[in-house]
Amino acid sequence: MTSPPPHFPYTIGETVAEGRGVAVYRAVRNADGHPVVLKVLDPRSCRPKDLDRLKREYETGKTLDVGTVVRPLALERYEGRLALVMEDSGAEPLDRLLGAPMAIGRFLDIAVRVAGAVSDIHQRGVVHRDLKPANILVNSTTGEVKIADLGLASRLPRDQQAAQPARLIEGSLPYISPEQTGRMNRGIDSRSDLYSLGVTFYQMLTGKLPIQARDPLEWIHGHIARAFAAPSDVVPEVPEAVARIVIKLLAKMPEERYQTARGLRCDLERCFELWTCRGSIEPFPLGEQDVSGRLEIPQKLYGRDEEIAALLGAFERVFDTGSPESAGSSCRICPESPSRSELSTSRISSITAPTSSPTHARGRRSAGSTSWQGSRQRLRSPSLRLAATWPRRHHCCPRTPGAHGTRTRSRSTWSSQNASTSPATSSGPTSWST
Template sequence: MLSGFATEEKNTWWAENPPKPEKTRVLLNLPGYHEFELLHQGAEHLILSALRVPDGSRVLLKTTVTDTPSLEQFTRWRKEYDNLQALQGTAAPGILDCPVVENRPILVLECIEGSPLEELETPDTGEFLKLSILLVDALDTVHLRGFVHQRIAPDSFLVSLDLKRTRLINFDQACRSPGTSRIRLAGQAYMAPEQTGRIEKPIDFRADLYSLGAVFYRLLTGRPPFLAEDQAALIHAHIARIPEPPHLLNSNVLPMLSEVVLKLLAKSESDRYQSCAGLRSDLVICLEQWERDRSIPVFPPGRLDVSYRLDIPDRLYGRDSQLKSLLGAFESVRQGGVAWVQLRGNSGVGKSTLAEAARKKIINRGGFFVTGKFQPYHQNRPYHALLESFEELALLLLSETEYGLNAWKKRILEAVSPNG
């Protein structure tokens, strides 16, 4: 008899101190296994350890919380099984079996004696550096197989009690690089901007590195990079807000570690670390300096970083004057003026690239940036692009705090009165 406790997690993943959810008892017959111990309880799945009867070896069990899983959950279970098969010999656990018991899919995995990373207390500098190198090495084994994990978070790492071994789990969203954006609720506190669905970019290894930066942030500060009141606000934060440097939240964190974490959390993929190897090099340098001098002088992060693949950077060249004009129009509007700028040119000359360059700078200066596109198949909707833009703007405004939303409401009513 398999017994454990699961949780019906409410949407409290963005809160700094979420209330403890009410637990639901789960019972399942699983012949051949006994001495079950719950390791992690999530919104949709359980992670347990158990002893296998034939040889007494301890294994991991991953199964659904509900005893009536959906077709999508079965699909993800099968996908995770296939991914784990392809990742044998990496930091992913070995797959031993995949039974379906009483309509509940189960993965039986190799086990290490340890606990989820999220249960660890805030480590000191030396412990953090050793642990972070361990996590980077684990992720690197997956990247070297050409996979993007897409769900890097504290509950995706199991760490041994001596902090010398780790296993990377939760591969139900993993895909070959480059992949597509699809992040479920449980991973949104650690997702990269390109995983929000608001940015039309493929997902590659650098999305995992952003998420790993968010995990490092939590290890150093005790909280994720962004705290928000709802899902929309959290998505907006990942896209537009700059996180507070960790050393300003925890005085025990050295500024150099903040530099490393903030580089991982860069909004643009090209500004992040490009590989686990480059990140590992910096962490090793930091560890060596810490063990020798008990201090870490600040140095430019990413000096030894090299990408696994040839990527054309998304930087803009030869358009300085046009970009300056766009930013000048933005500054004019910010001062209370009104501006209309039209970008014209043949297909492929770089209009979208110029707009993207402006977007980054406008967001960094506290502005909103929304887009709409006229498409040939929307010719019967002449205002489609404008409607698309205003829908996106409405979502951004709705992600504001209640105070901010009321302020915008007042400004809009004053602007349209008495016609509104």
């Protein structure tokens, strides 16, 4: 991106971030010498949605009267360029402090302040939706933390993200939550920000991201289905209590994460106090102060443990043997019909049925071990436990609603819901506000 035009009412000092038609500068206002931060759009290369994001950042920031958010001063247009003028507190993006694993004391000091800043935003009904180190500003001198870039922020208590091509997903792919990918059929609320904080904290503690990927689809699949190594396994010096906090933040299902940033901050403060006083942190129950002030209706289904266990068991057996199973037992309630386990096995068998003689089964499994392992991880993923969304209905009476005292629900309804849960992946902005 080119520099601002001559006669620009600001003197540009440092380029903080730059990319895709958007640049962030440190500058001084010529009229009074006041230091500011400028986010400038280049009309020749910026996208229409960049204009919308800049306007939303200004409007949302003006309504948030909180010291932990970068305060917008003005939205100005000069010679065809739209520029957002913001206060300059002298803070640096957190990503400039990353690289090697961060010392535990320093990590806890920053993490407590970051959790407090996010809590301030959430308590005012705003979900950031793009938390990452480039949008977290840390003043190394005062320790002050501010949150920047509210261009994707939402005031909806729960925002539904529709599935769309990976390249169009809003947010930064290494840090987005599973539900933000649009492949989970789940609403996005404040707990999505907590997942993004988990990724950031993991990177601060270990110097690397919990999930590595090379393209958008791989990022999406990683967030939805792939497991990650615990921070304490990557860096043994990380206390177990701190590692458990990060693992809880990175839970695939929102119900299993912290429910509030306030509850997260309480646990981090306890860790910081123990580390400061004793130099060690004894494990303690997490989330004792993690109580949400808003009624949350769970979006997960309950009462499918038997079906999930049957499906996983059948998959493991097929995985271990490399060949499909044959149906044997019958339904406990309807003797003339296959059991649920057999129905699950038959679904798997239709996918994994061998295409050559059984003597080659072991060779096929070895050659395709990566594919098998990927299938196992995807099946274990909460988002892909399709058995949990299959209706309780026996094979002998597939069209009989309410048979055997089960719930009623039309086949078309279940099919339409399950069709939207197929997984995929993406990437997004790479710097503070770009």
